[in-house]
Amino acid sequence: HLLTSYSTLKSKRTINTTAMNQTDCPEVKVPFLVFFTVGIISLAENLLVVVAVIRSRNLHSPMYCFMCSLAAFNTIASVTKTWENLMIVLADAGHLEKRGPSETDLDDVMDSLLCMSFVGSKSSFLAIAVDRYITIFHALRYHNIMTMKRTGVILGLIWTLCAVLAVLMVKFFDFKFIVICFTVFFIISLATICFLYIYMFMMARIHARNIAALLGGGRDRSQHQRRWGSNMRGALTLTILFGAFVVCWAPFFVHLIIIVVCPMNPYCECYRSLFELHVVLMMSHALIDPAIYAFRMAELRHTFRKMLFCSGWKLCL
Amino acid sequence: MSDFHNRSQLVSTRRSDYVWQYEYYDDEEPVSFDGLKAHRYSIVIGFWVGLAVFVIFMFFVLTLLTKTGAPHQENPDLAEKRHRPEGRLVDINGHQEENEKAFSRPLLDGSPSYFNFYISEEDQAHKKRKLEDKRSSTKDKVGRHLCSSEIEEMHEDIEESGGHQPLNGLIEESKTDRECAFLSHFNIPNFVNLDHSSTLGEDDLLYEPSMILERQSQAHNAHCDTY
Numbered sequence: 001h002l003l004t005s006y007s008t009l010k011s012k013r014t015i016n017t018t019a020m021n022q023t024d025c026p027e028v029k030v031p032f033l034v035f036f037t038v039g040i041i042s043l044a045e046n047l048l049v050v051v052a053v054i055r056s057r058n059l060h061s062p063m064y065c066f067m068c069s070l071a072a073f074n075t076i077a078s079v080t081k082t083w084e085n086l087m088i089v090l091a092d093a094g095h096l097e098k099r100g101p102s103e104t105d106l107d108d109v110m111d112s113l114l115c116m117s118f119v120g121s122k123s124s125f126l127a128i129a130v131d132r133y134i135t136i137f138h139a140l141r142y143h144n145i146m147t148m149k150r151t152g153v154i155l156g157l158i159w160t161l162c163a164v165l166a167v168l169m170v171k172f173f174d175f176k177f178i179v180i181c182f183t184v185f186f187i188i189s190l191a192t193i194c195f196l197y198i199y200m201f202m203m204a205r206i207h208a209r210n211i212a213a214l215l216g217g218g219r220d221r222s223q224h225q226r227r228w229g230s231n232m233r234g235a236l237t238l239t240i241l242f243g244a245f246v247v248c249w250a251p252f253f254v255h256l257i258i259i260v261v262c263p264m265n266p267y268c269e270c271y272r273s274l275f276e277l278h279v280v281l282m283m284s285h286a287l288i289d290p291a292i293y294a295f296r297m298a299e300l301r302h303t304f305r306k307m308l309f310c311s312g313w314k315l316c317l
Numbered sequence: 318m319s320d321f322h323n324r325s326q327l328v329s330t331r332r333s334d335y336v337w338q339y340e341y342y343d344d345e346e347p348v349s350f351d352g353l354k355a356h357r358y359s360i361v362i363g364f365w366v367g368l369a370v371f372v373i374f375m376f377f378v379l380t381l382l383t384k385t386g387a388p389h390q391e392n393p394d395l396a397e398k399r400h401r402p403e404g405r406l407v408d409i410n411g412h413q414e415e416n417e418k419a420f421s422r423p424l425l426d427g428s429p430s431y432f433n434f435y436i437s438e439e440d441q442a443h444k445k446r447k448l449e450d451k452r453s454s455t456k457d458k459v460g461r462h463l464c465s466s467e468i469e470e471m472h473e474d475i476e477e478s479g480g481h482q483p484l485n486g487l488i489e490e491s492k493t494d495r496e497c498a499f500l501s502h503f504n505i506p507n508f509v510n511l512d513h514s515s516t517l518g519e520d521d522l523l524y525e526p527s528m529i530l531e532r533q534s535q536a537h538n539a540h541c542d543t544y
Contacts, residue, residue: 205382235376235379235380239372239375239376239379242372246368246371247372250364250368254364267353267355270359271358271361274361
């Protein structure tokens with residue numbers, strides 16, 4: 001319930017609201033429709049990914065399982081956020097009693113789910129990065145290292161850990177501890193993923209040059225051009241991957257840090273007034289995640305096309 | 318943990334009435350906005366500017382990694398090979414021992430040096446191709462199809478791991494032949510199961526460099542067939 005207490009997380013207003021100072025930082029309000037739209041679209045996308053991976057047998061490989069897990073966590077996050085916003089709207093309209101026992105319980109449940117989905121999506125990113133690392137650097141032993149059984153074990157561990165952590169966090173620990181834990185986890189996962197991808201990128205570039213040098217073959221100019229172009233594309237892809245992650249998650253985390261560090265400072269207050277924008281950014285990460293990870297895979301797109309445009313399930317197997 | 322304070326003066330301007338307090342968030346002393354030296358949104362602006370700088374810096378670092386030289390200097394032998402596309406097969410076979418000495422590692426070493434593995438396998442693949450030119454092309458193609466499907470899966474995995482457009486080129490140029498030969502030679506059962514997951518022709522990006530190798534190998538096959 002602490003995480004959903006928009007009042008405390010949002011900005012604190014000055015006491016005389018009748019005379020609004022020019023120096024006051026008004027809270028930026030995002031219309032409910034925006035939340036709702038983002039939530040519904042991200043729910044649809046991620047659910048599509050989950051269903052596609054589960055239904056289609058040829059997507060039962062470790063890579064796709066991790067993406068499915070990521071999409072499942074994003075689904076949970078978008079459902080929870082949308083539901084929460086719906087409840088707030090209903091509460092504002094007076095249909096729900098805010099302090100009733102069922103509402104607080106529901107609030108607790110939603111907070112647990114949010115914590116769970118946050119930790120889960122970060123763990124899934126980490127798992128995907130490690131899987132890609134193994135794919136590249138231990139390519140031939142990949143099928144021995146990353147069997148489906150081990151994938152199942154890893155996913156089970158991730159889900160159990162997230163569930164336990166979520167329940168513990170919401171029930172037993174105080175806000176400051178949660179903030180510190182989340183921030184540390186965020187920074188660690190960001191650093192690890194960053195390191196893994198940049199290492200992969202560098203090694204791949206070096207190897208590409210050397211292999212191309214070995215193959216040679218009188219196509220120097222065009223080959224150099226093509227390689228430079230593809231390297232640029234690789235750099236752009238990596239930037240998008242990290243940029244989206246950082247841009248979507250960092251504002252919210254800075255918000256949490258600011259609450260802990262400088263609750264009374266007017267500058268911090270002005271930052272906190274943008275809370276709803278930061279929440280929308282966070283939700284939109286669940287929206288763009290499938291676009292960056294799942295939809296870029298040809299196999300998955302192929303499966304989607306079969307699923308969406310086929311008239312009958314039996315015909316399209 | 319949850320105390321309720323009736324912040325009536327704030328309720329009318331707020332969307333939500335949820336009020337939960339924690340000890341260090343003092344409600345009785347509101348934030349005063351008087352006497353601000355800098356702009357009130359300075360933290361916000363500073364944060365976003367910092368974030369933008371970070372992302373752009375990351376992009377430039379990555380492109381710089383792209384442009385600056387590789388640690389391995391090219392062999393003069395390799396450089397010479399480049400000018401003889403027709404005799405390339407022979408040259409590679411000729412230099413095979415050198416390369417193996419320079420770069421060879423045990424095949425299933427699992428060493429992080431991907432490059433070493435590729436070089437030795439590349440040579441073996443080419444050697445096989447030359448020695449077994451009587452081998453049926455159908456079998457090659459089937460094997461390549463199966464291998465390609467497996468490689469496709471890996472390619473997709475790798476393509477999406479960010480900076481692997483170069484690795485696509487790498488894989489397409491070397492693995493298609495080399496690993497197919499390797500796989501069929503070592504008869505790894507796992508790779509055979511994925512033939513139904515083949516997405517050949519699905520994605521141009523993956524196939525653009527591979528067409529070149531396909532053409533080259535066809536040229537080599539034609540070349541061998543003329544003997």
